Amino acid sequence: MTDTLTSPTVDLDADARVRADDRGHVFHSWSAQALIDPLPIAGGAGVRFWDYAGNTYLDFSSQLVNLNLGHQHPDLVAAIQHQAGRLATIQPALANDVRGELARHISEVAPDGFAKVFFTNGGADANENAVRMARAVTGRRKVLAMYRSYHGNTSTAIALTGDPRRWANEPSDGSVAHFFGPYAYRSPFHSSSPEQESERALEHLEQTIVLEGASTIAAVIIETIVGTNGVLVPPPGYLAGVRALCDKYGIVYIADEVMVGFGRTGEWFAFQGFDVVPDLITFAKGVNSGYVPLGGVVISDRIAAHFDTVPFPGGLTYSGHPLACAAGVATFEVFRRDGILERVRDLGSRVVEPRLHEMARRHPSVGDVRGRGLFWVLELVTNRETREPLVPFNASGKAAEPMNAVVTACKKAGLWPFSHFNGLHIAPPLVIDEADLVRGLDIIDAALHVADDHVS
Numbered sequence: 001m002t003d004t005l006t007s008p009t010v011d012l013d014a015d016a017r018v019r020a021d022d023r024g025h026v027f028h029s030w031s032a033q034a035l036i037d038p039l040p041i042a043g044g045a046g047v048r049f050w051d052y053a054g055n056t057y058l059d060f061s062s063q064l065v066n067l068n069l070g071h072q073h074p075d076l077v078a079a080i081q082h083q084a085g086r087l088a089t090i091q092p093a094l095a096n097d098v099r100g101e102l103a104r105h106i107s108e109v110a111p112d113g114f115a116k117v118f119f120t121n122g123g124a125d126a127n128e129n130a131v132r133m134a135r136a137v138t139g140r141r142k143v144l145a146m147y148r149s150y151h152g153n154t155s156t157a158i159a160l161t162g163d164p165r166r167w168a169n170e171p172s173d174g175s176v177a178h179f180f181g182p183y184a185y186r187s188p189f190h191s192s193s194p195e196q197e198s199e200r201a202l203e204h205l206e207q208t209i210v211l212e213g214a215s216t217i218a219a220v221i222i223e224t225i226v227g228t229n230g231v232l233v234p235p236p237g238y239l240a241g242v243r244a245l246c247d248k249y250g251i252v253y254i255a256d257e258v259m260v261g262f263g264r265t266g267e268w269f270a271f272q273g274f275d276v277v278p279d280l281i282t283f284a285k286g287v288n289s290g291y292v293p294l295g296g297v298v299i300s301d302r303i304a305a306h307f308d309t310v311p312f313p314g315g316l317t318y319s320g321h322p323l324a325c326a327a328g329v330a331t332f333e334v335f336r337r338d339g340i341l342e343r344v345r346d347l348g349s350r351v352v353e354p355r356l357h358e359m360a361r362r363h364p365s366v367g368d369v370r371g372r373g374l375f376w377v378l379e380l381v382t383n384r385e386t387r388e389p390l391v392p393f394n395a396s397g398k399a400a401e402p403m404n405a406v407v408t409a410c411k412k413a414g415l416w417p418f419s420h421f422n423g424l425h426i427a428p429p430l431v432i433d434e435a436d437l438v439r440g441l442d443i444i445d446a447a448l449h450v451a452d453d454h455v456s
């Protein structure tokens with residue numbers, strides 16, 4: 001996809017107006033309101049966006065790892081415009097052509113035996129409703145989730161979340177228990193190989209199931225590749241082992257594909273790269289690049305059958321909104337026409353992976369490289385031997401300054417990165433061309449010298 005505008009017009013008056021309205025009236029998420037100053041954005045095209053001051057940024061975060069087809073993709077925009085002209089909205093109890101068409105497309109790329117899709121407004125309520133389904137089918141209440149995870153900000157989803165955003169929201173859903181997932185670089189199991197990490201992590205999960213009471217557990221929910229909290233790729237055999245444990249104890253396996261689904265790793269769903277099939281699949285973000293809010297649950301036939309004669313106790317006014325679904329249908333057309341999955345696999349293996357490992361060899365601040373497709377992380381450290389992170393866990397204020405300096409260096413060079421704790425993520429739109437991908441990696445390469453200055 002070619003960017004249609006990369007030289008924005010400077011409009012400082014507009015900048016001032018946007019800032020004034022934002023600071024005067026918008027209440028921002030996850031923020032102390034008086035301590036932030038959000039950058040006003042004027043527009044975007046392809047893999048770039050720009051502000052009113054004339055600064056253009058190469059989007060290496062896909063905003064929040066959702067803009068898989070980039071800014072202002074003409075096919076998605078046209079689909080929304082066309083749908084708005086013929087039927088802007090309709091309630092979910094009625095049948096709608098684009099809603100049904102998108103559900104069919106999603107079912108066709110899911111594994112065999114997943115015929116039904118329940119649409120939500122985003123990823124958090126997708127996870128909420130998947131848990132609701134699991135509880136209804138099993139008659140159990142408890143759900144297990146990883147400590148290193150993010151599943152959303154609604155009541156059950158934030159309880160499932162393992163990272164520190166959960167803390168201030170507690171107590172929430174008290175029937176959630178957390179466990180350690182595999183993390184070979186910082187193994188909680190003192191493993192010496194990925195295979196050993198998988199084996200020990202599965203032993204730990206089974207112990208957790210037994211001690212929490214297998215007969216009380218409705219579901220295990222896992223981000224197929226842990227996203228924000230480190231791009232943690234499961235080691236060989238882990239997800240298959242989770243599947244086996246769920247089968248053994250009658251537990252529903254929920255695959256959270258909100259961040260990694262729809263091409264991010266070079267598969268329609270990331271779990272398809274690990275030879276495993278869950279019971280429920282949650283999605284959002286990349287299904288239509290967030291052009292209109294949309295998420296959902298892909299439901300295995302076994303679970304869907306439970307609700308053939310028993311009402312499902314949930315619903316949303318905007319479930320399967322026609323404008324959102326029209327953009328989703330267009331997304332499938334673009335993926336297939338432009339070979340998106342194939343190009344993601346190619347660029348990831350041929351360009352990104354070798355370049356990041358080459359950076360790791362030259363920059364002492366790079367402790368580990370992890371990822372697949374166009375979803376990677378550089379874990380930054382101050383000492384490779386001790387693996388001391390560049391910034392402490394959940395750092396803020398002065399403690400976070402080293403990582404903030406790396407991010408600032410990227411932005412000054414015209415790249416908008418995604419970072420979390422001591423991880424610098426690489427997650428550009430899937431439509432990025434090779435020249436822009438290399439250009440962005442060059443900027444990260446240069447910014448790592450800032451991190452190198454903190455190496456002991």
